[in-house]
Amino acid sequence: MTTRSATGRVAVVTGGAAGIGQAFAERLAVDGHAVAVADLGPADETVRLIEKAGGRGFAAHCDVSSPESVRAFAAEVEGEFGQVDVLVNNAGIYPATAFLGMSWAEWQRVLGVNLNSIFLLGQAFVPGMVQRGWGRVISVSSTTFHSGIGLNTHYTASKGGVIGFSRSLAAEVGEHGVTVNTIAPGLVRTATTEKGPQAAWFDALAQLQAIKRTQEPHDLVGAMSFLASDHAAFITGQTLVVDGGWMRA
Ligand SMILES: NC(=O)c1ccc[n+]([C@@H]2O[C@H](COP(=O)([O-])OP(=O)(O)OC[C@H]3O[C@@H](n4cnc5c(N)ncnc54)[C@H](O)[C@@H]3O)[C@@H](O)[C@H]2O)c1
Known part of the structure; x- marks a missing residue:
């Protein structure tokens, strides 16, 4: 089987201004993609990393939970790059809140950013x-779904939803060369978790x-790069646990 270089492909990374998403954006550029970053915050640093890696970078303010903003x-991405071949759904929030003290607004906010997006x-x-x-959809879940730790009912529900969504969509688009997978990290050191x-x-x-x-963002980029590549063309509907061997799911 021949494989194509990613050069010429376009990737979108949500939540790519910081943390795991920034590491994903940089790796996609190293792999030859043009990369568009959607984030609430400024992603200038990520665009610099993309360009340093030899890629074309673009970033725009986007609230991934808002239909209008998306x-x-x-x-904007269509205008800049014409098409999108790889979608990395990484943006997520994880406020630690006990269920008995959780407001409906917070439940909806977490589901909105992590799942509706x-x-x-x-x-x-x-x-x-x-x-x-041809296409790749890679979404970030979490081993909180496997471990079921407390203070996370909204978050764990959203991350389980990400897995369910991906399994079902995989079945619908497989015949069209599009794979849909999730990556489940363990606890990762980012500015937010720190x-x-x-x-x-x-x-x-x-x-x-x-x-x-402790897991670092760079521990996740190999799995993402593989799932985004031609080498993973026959892998779909799967969840790849990348957590240093915490969950043996
Ligand atoms: N860090 C961990 O321990 C860990 C573990 C498992 C899964 N995850 C998942 O990995 C992903 C990234 O986590 P991280 O630790 O790198 O987070 P982070 O807080 O470091 O970065 C998240 C980025 O998403 C952006 N963002 C937040 N809300 C947004 C919105 N509504 N629209 C657009 N952008 C938005 C933020 O501005 C930020 O740049 C999340 O989905 C998270 O749930 C993280």
């Missing part, structure tokens, strides 16, 4: 992939893993 982002981004970019007969309650769990969780160190 529609506007999709139009993949509907909106998918509606924007999957039709073009199907039409061209300043959140998660920081207190880094050392204890590392001891539960087969590989006893």
